[in-house]
Amino acid sequence: MKELKINWLIKLGLKFSPNLAMRFLSKNSGANWPLLNKLHNLFGQIKRIDIIPTTAGRGFILILDKKMSLHFYQDHDHFYYDGFEMGEYDGGDVTIFDNLNSPISNSRE
Numbered sequence: 726m727k728e729l730k731i732n733w734l735i736k737l738g739l740k741f742s743p744n745l746a747m748r749f750l751s752k753n754s755g756a757n758w759p760l761l762n763k764l765h766n767l768f769g770q771i772k773r774i775d776i777i778p779t780t781a782g783r784g785f786i787l788i789l790d791k792k793m794s795l796h797f798y799q800d801h802d803h804f805y806y807d808g809f810e811m812g813e814y815d816g817g818d819v820t821i822f823d824n825l826n827s828p829i830s831n832s833r834e
Contacts, residue, residue, distance in 0.1 A: 775817030788814045 738746030751758040775788040784798035797804040
């Protein structure tokens, strides 16, 4: 992951105009600002997110507000989005990550 230098001007921008500052930071990091903004607006409206493993064991499902599910499946060293479903869902298990042993690295290789 590319490390960004945050100087006093960016800190000032984050305080007084967070949207403009985040747009600037995303441009410098190569991130897709319009997509990030849409994701932020979507997940900002969600009150509850549950995660459950798929029955095949090589994927997971995000359940949003117990009404919509987003499906992700493993493809070698990453996951890909496979679609969504709508309906009524039970809650997930909040202890799903408790038994993970290895720490997650922020570096991308």
